[in-house]
Amino acid sequence: MNEPELYSLLVVIGHLTIQVALVLRALMRPHREPASRIAWVLVILVFPVLGILAYLLLGETNIGRRRGERLRQTLARLPDPGSLFGAPGGAALASDTALAGRYQPLFDLGQSITGFALCGGNQGSLAADSDQAIADLVRDIDAARHQVHLLFYIWLPDNNGTRVARALMRAAGRGVTCRAMADDLGSRLLIRSDLWREMAAAGVCLGRALPTGNPLLGSLLGPLRGRVDLRNHRKLAIIDNRITWCGSQNCADPAFLIKARYGPWVDILARFEGPIARQNQWLFASDWMANNEGDDLSDLPSEPWPTREGGFVAQAMGTGPTVRNAAMPELFATLMFAARRDLTITTPYYVPNEAMQAALCACARRGVKVRIILPARNDSWVVAAASRSYYADLLEAGVEIFEFVGGLLHAKTITLDGEIALIGSANMDRRSFDLNYENNVLIRDETLTAAIRQRQESYLAQSRPITPERVAAWPGWRQLWNNTIATLGPVL
Numbered sequence: 001m002n003e004p005e006l007y008s009l010l011v012v013i014g015h016l017t018i019q020v021a022l023v024l025r026a027l028m029r030p031h032r033e034p035a036s037r038i039a040w041v042l043v044i045l046v047f048p049v050l051g052i053l054a055y056l057l058l059g060e061t062n063i064g065r066r067r068g069e070r071l072r073q074t075l076a077r078l079p080d081p082g083s084l085f086g087a088p089g090g091a092a093l094a095s096d097t098a099l100a101g102r103y104q105p106l107f108d109l110g111q112s113i114t115g116f117a118l119c120g121g122n123q124g125s126l127a128a129d130s131d132q133a134i135a136d137l138v139r140d141i142d143a144a145r146h147q148v149h150l151l152f153y154i155w156l157p158d159n160n161g162t163r164v165a166r167a168l169m170r171a172a173g174r175g176v177t178c179r180a181m182a183d184d185l186g187s188r189l190l191i192r193s194d195l196w197r198e199m200a201a202a203g204v205c206l207g208r209a210l211p212t213g214n215p216l217l218g219s220l221l222g223p224l225r226g227r228v229d230l231r232n233h234r235k236l237a238i239i240d241n242r243i244t245w246c247g248s249q250n251c252a253d254p255a256f257l258i259k260a261r262y263g264p265w266v267d268i269l270a271r272f273e274g275p276i277a278r279q280n281q282w283l284f285a286s287d288w289m290a291n292n293e294g295d296d297l298s299d300l301p302s303e304p305w306p307t308r309e310g311g312f313v314a315q316a317m318g319t320g321p322t323v324r325n326a327a328m329p330e331l332f333a334t335l336m337f338a339a340r341r342d343l344t345i346t347t348p349y350y351v352p353n354e355a356m357q358a359a360l361c362a363c364a365r366r367g368v369k370v371r372i373i374l375p376a377r378n379d380s381w382v383v384a385a386a387s388r389s390y391y392a393d394l395l396e397a398g399v400e401i402f403e404f405v406g407g408l409l410h411a412k413t414i415t416l417d418g419e420i421a422l423i424g425s426a427n428m429d430r431r432s433f434d435l436n437y438e439n440n441v442l443i444r445d446e447t448l449t450a451a452i453r454q455r456q457e458s459y460l461a462q463s464r465p466i467t468p469e470r471v472a473a474w475p476g477w478r479q480l481w482n483n484t485i486a487t488l489g490p491v492l
Contacts, residue, residue, distance in 0.1 A: 019044055022055050031325040061321040061434055063230055071322055074289040077298045081115030081282055109334050110442050113317045113327040121311040122274030124448045130254045133269040134160040140239045141167040147177040149284045151236040154186040154250035157193040161251050165199050172203035181207035183232045207292045230321055233436035235425050236284050244277040246270055246441045247423055248412045262379045268411040268455055270423050279316035283439055312445030320437035328426050329433050333359035339416040342369040344456045346411045350374055350387040351429035361397035373459050376403035382485055389486035395468045406462035413452055421449040
């Protein structure tokens with residue numbers, strides 16, 4: 001055997017060795033569905049070079065050893081989340097027979113995610129629209145006396161983004177401690193702008209969530225530093241440790257300049273006042289301390305909360321690649337199983353796992369009026385195709401599907417039986433389930449649930465119904481395309 005032949009043989013042996021090693025890795029990786037294992041094995045074997053690169057870059061939910069260790073140290077310093085205002089929730093539970101019986105398992109599951117117990121004494125309201133939400137948030141910042149903490153996945157230097165930034169600068173100028181964090185990839189336009197530097201010069205403490213450096217280099221170093229597409233998708237605002245905002249809205253104009261052709265983006269944002277703010281404060285502190293060494297916020301979430309009569313019970317939760325596996329799809333499915341009369345869902349992205357899809361179909365089959373509202377035009381053609389691959393089965397089960405035509409519906413909400421609501425940042429897709437850090441609030445309150453339900457009805461008024469006949473009339477190539485794209489769902 002001459003030297004070129006020997007070299008070729010060594011290359012083939014080396015390549016096969018890497019393929020076998022990655023196949024075994026894909027099969028043995030914990031917390032992975034069988035469909036995902038099979039999909040990755042096929043990708044590695046069918047695409048000998050690209051499959052190997054794809055698995056190295058995207059095959060595992062790894063945030064990096066250094067980040068992981070810093071997060072573990074942060075969580076060890078923070079107070080036990082179960083100790084944050086569980087007692088008021090217990091008092092409310094004793095006088096709420098529906099909560100004590102039928103809905104208690106929902107909050108038990110919620111507590112298993114982040115550790116927060118349900119807490120009572122909360123009040124809440126919805127902002128009228130995205131611009132009004134920013135105006136109200138700016139008003140809260142202008143009234144702040146002690147501290148303002150903000151975290152957004154996307155924060156743009158546009159009109160609304162600048163309004164919030166200027167409010168922070170004004171607050172810092174009068175001695176309020178202001179901390180603002182933005183995802184390093186989602187908010188790259190702001191972080192590279194003059195406005196970001198102005199905020200720092202004005203005394204606002206700034207943080208970049210999950211810094212990427214050069215995105216291309218970050219991708220190549222993914223196996224060592226963690227996947228570059230693991231992002232902090234949370235939307236959090238906490239003012240004076242007593243007011244908090246939660247919902248789907250980023251800190252940007254509805255026109256959303258980086259994806260304006262899909263606009264306006266239609267979002268929902270809720271303002272809460274009460275102990276629930278301390279639970280969101282805990283989430284913010286965990287993100288801030290894990291990304292900003294030397295700034296200890298561990299005492300803030302456990303500051304005493306004055307006793308207050310009335311209000312409703314609620315529970316915050318934070319999910320992500322370092323939190324309990326499959327937390328959000330479990331919660332979504334449990335909410336579906338809890339519905340008795342009606343269930344209404346809004347989400348921009350629907351790429352469920354098998355259990356969640358089965359739960360939604362079963363909910364309709366047992367007589368619950370189930371409606372799901374999705375955008376007619378999605379900013380992700382991949383997700384749009386994958387979502388529509390599930391339409392036929394949902395319709396057959398009796399689920400009513402609507403496509404919103406008044407812009408890109410970005411609101412993430414669930415209401416059931418007029419009594420329970422879920423609002424937050426998590427979508428019903430694999431990215432939210434496994435790759436993004438998300439935050440949501442689970443609410444037991446008929447008044448706020450009715451307000452969210454009314455907002456859902458306004459979305460329905462701007463939506464077109466999707467019928468079984470319409471789906472059956474899709475050409476074969478479209479059905480093939482949707483189903484083919486859907487097969488990529490498990491490849492995480």
